[in-house]
Each structure stands twice: as structure tokens, then as C-alpha cells.
Amino acid sequence: MRDPSRKVGIKDIAEAADVAVSTVSHVLNGTAPISADVRERVLNAANTLGYLARRREKAAIAVLRSVLLAVPSDTLPHNEHNLYSWTLLSALTRECERRAIRVIPMEVDKPTASRSHVVDVARAAEVDGILLLNEDRPELLQEIAASRIPAVLMNGEDHEMQVDSVTPGNRFAARYATNWLIGQGHRSIMHLSWEGRSTIRRRRDGFLDAFRANGLPLDTAHVHLAEGYLPELGARAIENWLDQHGGLGGITAIFCAADNLALGVMTALDRAGIRMPEDVSIVGFDGVAIGEFTAPPLTTVSVPLEHMGPTALHLLEQRIVNAALNPPAHRLELGCRLTVRGSVRRIG
Incomplete structure (x- = not known):
């Protein structure tokens, strides 16, 4: 029996998950591809033993290796009329590059992209999660929620509260x-x-x-x-x-x-x-x-806009590491501010 006063290490996690110590190390540090089921087993064991909480405090765990980024096609051509989406996506991309997270883009509103196609692509690519931008069709969100693949909706609303979402207030x-x-x-x-x-x-x-x-x-x-x-x-x-x-x-x-x-x-x-x-x-x-x-x-x-992508990644991480607890969906609204310039005058 393990001494409760002793700090949990990767050997304890390996024993609980019935995997090799090297496998635990790869999962926690993102240093090698590991199958989704083994990875989930390791993370669940680490979470149960309290190891993840300690590592998260030190910002020393790599839970995300790859994400499927599902976006409407009108966000892709860079022009002066979609600066909102482009600013959001640019900040998200920079954060993924900084953290060595592989991004697999997908145009979610193409005729070939049925609601099940998004889930199929995510599974085939063995991504750790799905990020959706501006795409909150109920049938698509229902399909993703049913797949049990961690997902976060950016700049949209899930009225049934099945997936996590982050949006401006x-x-x-x-x-x-x-x-x-x-x-x-x-x-x-x-x-x-x-x-x-x-x-x-x-x-x-x-x-x-x-x-x-x-x-x-x-x-x-x-x-x-x-x-x-x-x-x-x-x-x-x-x-x-x-x-x-x-x-x-x-x-x-x-x-x-x-x-x-x-x-x-x-x-x-x-x-x-x-x-x-x-x-x-x-x-x-x-x-x-x-x-x-x-x-x-x-x-x-x-x-x-600079904060929405990184916040979505954080929500995705929390969903992954707490998978065993099956927490309810989170809806996070970010505060906006009024930028006063010269186009308004006081009257009366």
C-alpha cells in the first residue's frame, strides 16, 4: 500500500494505469505519439492520484498535442472585412505554435462537411480535441457532444449546454x-x-x-x-x-x-x-x-479577441484532464471594454 505522505511520482501512475513508466512520461510531456485510449488511462490515473493538480500549478504538463480547428470558409481569405475572425485565429495560432500544438484546419461549412464528417476527421487524425469557430448549429454540437471528443466552441452559443464555449459578453x-x-x-x-x-x-x-x-x-x-x-x-x-x-x-x-x-x-x-x-x-x-x-x-x-483562443485552449485542457469527473459544460464570457474616440458627442 502506498504511503499517503509520499509524493506521487510517475511510477505510481504507471502502476495505476498498467503502462510503462516511459509511456507515462511521453503522455505527460507530449514527447511521443500515444494512442488515445492509453493516453486517457494515464491522465485519469494521474488525476485520481492528485498528480495533475500539482503539475498544473507548476505549468509543467503538456496535455494538448493536436487540435482540429473547424472554421467557416469565409474566415479563411484574409481581407479587411473578416478582421474579427482573423485577429482571433492569429492569436490562437501563435499560442499553438508557442506550445507546439499541431493544428489541423477544416472548413466546416463545405457541402462535404456533414456534421458526422467533423467527428470522423477528428477521430482519424487522433486529435486531442476540437475547436469550433462561429459554428454553433445545434445538430453539429449534438454530434460532437455524443462523440465524447473534448471540444470548445469559440464565439458561439450552445443553447443545450453540451460542449464548453467561450464568447464575448x-x-x-x-x-x-x-x-x-x-x-x-x-x-x-x-x-x-x-x-x-x-x-x-x-x-x-x-x-x-x-x-x-x-x-x-x-x-x-x-x-x-x-x-x-x-x-x-x-x-x-x-x-x-x-x-x-x-x-x-x-x-x-x-x-x-x-x-x-x-x-x-x-x-x-x-x-x-x-x-x-x-x-x-x-x-x-x-x-x-x-x-x-x-x-x-x-x-x-x-x-x-487576443484572449479568446488561448482561453479556449485552457478550457480544452481542463476538459481533458478532468475527463474522469465528467464535469458539466462551461460557458465562459469574456468582458469587453468601450474604446472612446471621436465619433460621439455629448448632447443636452
């Missing part, structure tokens, strides 16, 4: 930004959005929350929809509003659900001879770098 951030606009004297505010995924709808919810919290009538909270998030669609949407209302229609601020929309709005307003922020204030959401160079510079809600 969209609703709270939108409420904060709208509340700030109200504090600047604005009462008739447009929220320009589009019929996007639930993460975008949360921004609309937060916008309306702020009006309710301030006791303001919702008939001055104008939700106006564009056909999508591209700048030209934002420009078209605001031009339609101007035509229908013979001008701004009394609104003093426009809170856009994405910086891309704000860029289009600013272009359209400039063409119409409407001054910013003298005639109307503009606020965006995302915090992509291009907002610094607009005229006037764009006030925006800055999302912590």
Missing part, C-alpha cells in the same frame, strides 16, 4: 455601451444590426436592456436591420432609413452591431452631407484596428 457589453450613450444625453438611438447568429442577437438584447434599465420608452430604441454585416450593406440600410424618414428621423446616435456596419454607415452619412459627430454620433462593436483610421475615429466596443 455580447449582451452586457452592448448594454454598457448603450447606457454610456444614454449618459451622454442621447435618447433616440438606432441599433443597426442584421439577422445573424445568436451572438449578434445578444447585442440587440443588451441595447434594449439599457433602455429598460434607464426607464426610457422602447419606441425611441430603433432596431434597424441590414441584409448582412458587410460595409456596403450597412451603407444601404442607412440610406434606406434616410429616404424613409427624410433624414435622420430624430435619432442622435447609431450603435452598430459590428464595426463593418459602422464603416458603411459613416460612408453613407458622409455622402449625404450628415456630419459626425455633430449631427449624429456613431458607435461600433468589435474593436478591429481599422476603426482607428476612420474620420472621425470610431468609438467602439472592443472585444478581447
Whole structure:
């Protein structure tokens, strides 16, 4: 019987997992390919014996060797309109390179990529986990959850709470930004959005929350929809509003659900001879770098894109090392901050 006062070592783990000491060393340090079932057995034994907790405190365990990165195809071509996804993916890629984690990319929305295909590719590649970006179709999440492969959804919502997820605090951030606009004297505010995924709808919810919290009538909270998030669609949407209302229609601020929309709005307003922020204030959401160079510079809600990927990796690690405990899914929201620039003026 092992003396409980003695520190657990890899020999104890090897005995508990019924493997060689060298196998334990390879699993814990990521120095050689080990089959998934043996690796899981070793990690479960190490976790049960309390070894993992001690190693994690010293940041001395390599639990992740490879991940399947499932992304929509529109995030792959690098252009000025997908800076949100590219900034997120760049930070994730840098962190994986730093930690020698192999990334296997997959376009998840291709016609050949059925929901089961994602799981099939992950199993064939023997990855340690799956990272999903922007892709939160319920049927896909259900398939991944049923596979028991550790997975984390980035920038999406699993309404059934079957897999771990990390996302910006969209609703709270939108409420904060709208509340700030109200504090600047604005009462008739447009929220320009589009019929996007639930993460975008949360921004609309937060916008309306702020009006309710301030006791303001919702008939001055104008939700106006564009056909999508591209700048030209934002420009078209605001031009339609101007035509229908013979001008701004009394609104003093426009809170856009994405910086891309704000860029289009600013272009359209400039063409119409409407001054910013003298005639109307503009606020965006995302915090992509291009907002610094607009005229006037764009006030925006800055999302912590640099932190989302590393946070997802941490959640994936926790899921792997605690597999034996089968913990409930975690939903982690990251705080956003308001970056105030020159596109908003105080009124009243």
C-alpha cells in the first residue's frame, strides 16, 4: 500500500494505469505519439492520484498535442472585412505554435462537411480535441457532444449546454455601451444590426436592456436591420432609413452591431452631407484596428479577441484532464471594454 505522505511520482501512475513508466512520461510531456485510449488511462490515473493538480500549478504538463480547428470558409481569405475572425485565429495560432500544438484546419461549412464528417476527421487524425469557430448549429454540437471528443466552441452559443464555449459578453457589453450613450444625453438611438447568429442577437438584447434599465420608452430604441454585416450593406440600410424618414428621423446616435456596419454607415452619412459627430454620433462593436483610421475615429466596443483562443485552449485542457469527473459544460464570457474616440458627442 502506498504511503499517503509520499509524493506521487510517475511510477505510481504507471502502476495505476498498467503502462510503462516511459509511456507515462511521453503522455505527460507530449514527447511521443500515444494512442488515445492509453493516453486517457494515464491522465485519469494521474488525476485520481492528485498528480495533475500539482503539475498544473507548476505549468509543467503538456496535455494538448493536436487540435482540429473547424472554421467557416469565409474566415479563411484574409481581407479587411473578416478582421474579427482573423485577429482571433492569429492569436490562437501563435499560442499553438508557442506550445507546439499541431493544428489541423477544416472548413466546416463545405457541402462535404456533414456534421458526422467533423467527428470522423477528428477521430482519424487522433486529435486531442476540437475547436469550433462561429459554428454553433445545434445538430453539429449534438454530434460532437455524443462523440465524447473534448471540444470548445469559440464565439458561439450552445443553447443545450453540451460542449464548453467561450464568447464575448455580447449582451452586457452592448448594454454598457448603450447606457454610456444614454449618459451622454442621447435618447433616440438606432441599433443597426442584421439577422445573424445568436451572438449578434445578444447585442440587440443588451441595447434594449439599457433602455429598460434607464426607464426610457422602447419606441425611441430603433432596431434597424441590414441584409448582412458587410460595409456596403450597412451603407444601404442607412440610406434606406434616410429616404424613409427624410433624414435622420430624430435619432442622435447609431450603435452598430459590428464595426463593418459602422464603416458603411459613416460612408453613407458622409455622402449625404450628415456630419459626425455633430449631427449624429456613431458607435461600433468589435474593436478591429481599422476603426482607428476612420474620420472621425470610431468609438467602439472592443472585444478581447487576443484572449479568446488561448482561453479556449485552457478550457480544452481542463476538459481533458478532468475527463474522469465528467464535469458539466462551461460557458465562459469574456468582458469587453468601450474604446472612446471621436465619433460621439455629448448632447443636452
